[in-house]
Amino acid sequence: MTRLSPLSVPYRAVQRSASVAFALAFFAFTGGTAFGGVLGGLGAVALVGVAVLGIAGYEIAYFRRFEYELTPDTLDIRSGVFSRRNREIPYRRIQNVDISRNVAQRLVGIAAVNLETAGGGETEGSLRFVSYEEARRIQSEVARLKRGGKDGDAPEPEQELLFELTPRELAIVGALSFDLRLPGLVFVFGSTAFPIVASYVDVPLPTGSAAAAGVGIVALVLLVALVSWAAGFASAVLNYYGFRLTRVGDELQYERGLLQRYNGSIPLDKLQTLTVEDNPLKRRFGYATLLVETAGYAPGSDGTNGSGRASRGSEAAIPLATRDRVLGLVADLEGVELPTFEGPPTRIRRRYAVRYSLVLGAATLALYGANRFLPQEIPWFVPLALVPVAVVAGALQWRHRGYALAEDHFVTRNGFWKRETRVVPYYRVQTVIERRTIFQRRWRVSTVTADTAGSISLVGGDATAVDIEVADAAELRETLNGRLREALSARREARRQSRQAALGIRAAEPDRDADASDSGAVTDTESGVSETPAFVEEAEPTTAENEDEGEGGGEDEGENESEPEIEDEDEGEREGEEDEDEGESEETEVEQEADDPFIWGASAESGDDESDDDGR
């Protein structure tokens, strides 16, 4: 059991009493002096003192009653002064470990650690505060224990710097950021403060002509724009200063922030989709934004994100970088180059042109109607002059639409003003939806959406191929489904092999703990055992482990019983063949299974185990 950093007591006490004391002092003092003069003021001071003492006492108790421990399987936290809470978080469930330090914390050398699991809005594990070294140790220990490592036996994972924001890029991000919160705050504050101030000071109220008022409004708008731009610039610089994205083993780690440093980790296997976002301006100068989407992580909920960008995606989103670097990073993370896109058929250009023209037509009609009923003349035909613009806009929209089936990814691109290129690995596809509105049917096109389990998707769109030929859409629908299946079985195969390799190493010294903590154990070992008889014989000494696996592997035993010949042939093929063939052989396997009730029964057990373990 470990305690928090002792420094957290004074820090927390000061932090808390500062706010409480301020509020209390304000009310008590104004109230006290109003009622009891000097004596009341002294009473107020005493009250504040008592409150501060109480807070200090509470914080000491909090510190003494807060303990955490990194056990082999879970992170245990026991906390609570009045109501106690013991919480155990399994490492496999931990999605992110975030560390943050503001200026004061950095001076004192402490850090706040947040551990996030999927689901639930609140942070599941929160350590306030530990020393920075301890925070980093927790971060790396969680990552190591998640992999099922034992003390000391896992080599330090290699670090690879993926991305670093250059000062120039930071400046551009800042220049493009607007933060409306500060002007909003000033407005709210000003509107409430003004009457108070005005009651003391004789503020000359503007009494001028309409023109002067107009000038005033314009000046005000300009001022607001300037202030919000400055605030945006400041918050972007504060947030993204020193942004670095590193790959450490199988995790992404980011750090950023000028005054308050953020430092967090995102497991690579939790990545759902990548989105490259740009607009005409960014395209012109060759820049782009990258959004990284994970499941169930709602970052930015702590309200510390300035530009609002981070709260949309994840903390690992790259605010801005040259297009090449963004694409390079996509290639690094997902191993995919942006392919050439296949756009909607050419006639769709007309569809978009017609669509925009209809909007213009409606506007014209509305203006015409207004013209009829209003006393003065309105140039109602003006929108018609924009018809060429509609045609161009249609063509542009058409040109920026497209989809592509890369080797392992479904890639789509949509939008002209905000062009979003989404990269979805096939194995992340949840459902495939093809839809055709009544208007699309007239143009003989339909839209195919690959739904994923992301968090941005709730607000934005999923990867969508819009307005493609009906026949293509049906084919795409089936292809996506097929590729999902192939990708999944290829992943299973890969995991099985790595698993086998791991078992091969461990055959010398059986390691039960590590297996128990690995969710894939059931699926992986069951195949591993039956398919490498040689290995099983070798590993005979570690009987406990292998017997266990044998039980879990009822499915394979069943298959061998019913159709030993075919299974063996399958095996031979599978060993040497490419991924796709493996996918097919898996497919036949599944079908065979589906015909045999015994196998269902057997795999039902293992399936349950797995789903238990593996929900995000």
Add this chain to the structure above:
Amino acid sequence: MNRLHPRIRILWVARAVVFALAAGGVATAATLFAPVSIPTFVPVAVGGVFLVVGVGFALLRYRAWGYEVRDDSLYLQRGVLTKVNTVVPFVRVQHVDSTRGPLERLVGLASTVVYTAGSRGADVSVPGLTPEGAEDLQDRLKRLAIASEGDDAV
């Protein structure tokens, strides 16, 4: 391609009728309390239009609906104005419900709802099954989902 049970039409048509009556009622109320006088045929016409359109849609919807349990996925097609075809791979099925609402029970039908972790097609529902059919479909989907042995569903 499997069709829904024909009795689902009763349900949908009944729903359309109720909706049309409600619309007619609202229109009637509006006529009674409106400051300007509205001819009496208006609420009737409103109800009638809603009735015709609603019943038409109910029947068309029945004709458009179809589902198929394929080797590796559940395939649905539906939609009157917007045709929607959905493929739900069994690997992605989180859980399967079979439900019977009070109205469904009246006509002796049930529906099966398939849940995935997706954000958009998170739940796919197949209405208009006989109770046995719904349970059978639920059972089949469950078994196929287990057999397809997905790794992490998210």
